[in-house]
Amino acid sequence: MTTLNIFYSADDNNPFDADYYVNKHIPLALEIWGDDVKDVSVARGLGSPDGSAATYALVVQIEFRSRQAFEAALSKPGNDALKADIPNFTKTPPTVQVGKRIYP
Numbered sequence: 001m002t003t004l005n006i007f008y009s010a011d012d013n014n015p016f017d018a019d020y021y022v023n024k025h026i027p028l029a030l031e032i033w034g035d036d037v038k039d040v041s042v043a044r045g046l047g048s049p050d051g052s053a054a055t056y057a058l059v060v061q062i063e064f065r066s067r068q069a070f071e072a073a074l075s076k077p078g079n080d081a082l083k084a085d086i087p088n089f090t091k092t093p094p095t096v097q098v099g100k101r102i103y104p
Contacts, residue, residue: 001038002070006060007095010045016057017089018044025085029062032078036069037062057090063101070098 008016022042030037041061045054064070086094 001101002064002067003099003101004060004062004064004070005097005099006058006062007056007097008058008060008090009092009095010054010057011092014091016092018058020089021058025082025089028078028085029082032076032082033064033073036064036073038065039063 010016026040026042030040040063043059045056045058047054064073
């Protein structure tokens with residue numbers, strides 16, 4: 001499975017609106033990408049085991065049904081709306097990585 005991994009840095013000077021992200025941005029992505037998406041996981045950063053601050057405000061993994069589904073989803077015209085929506089929940093650009101699920 002092809003995954004899109006998105007990391008939103010934690011920044012005390014730039015709060016991250018996780019409620020907006022979960023309730024508005026993710027549904028928008030699912031509306032645009034439709035059946036190309038198999039699963040979505042969103043985790044809020046709480047900190048590290050040693051008690052230091054979280055590196056990421058949010059870590060997101062979107063699993064696509066196949067590499068072809070991933071490519072089809074990212075070529076849809078609605079992707080411009082997704083990019084334009086980012087300032088509604090953060091001012092910090094995300095780090096994005098494409099991956100391949102290897103376990104389980």
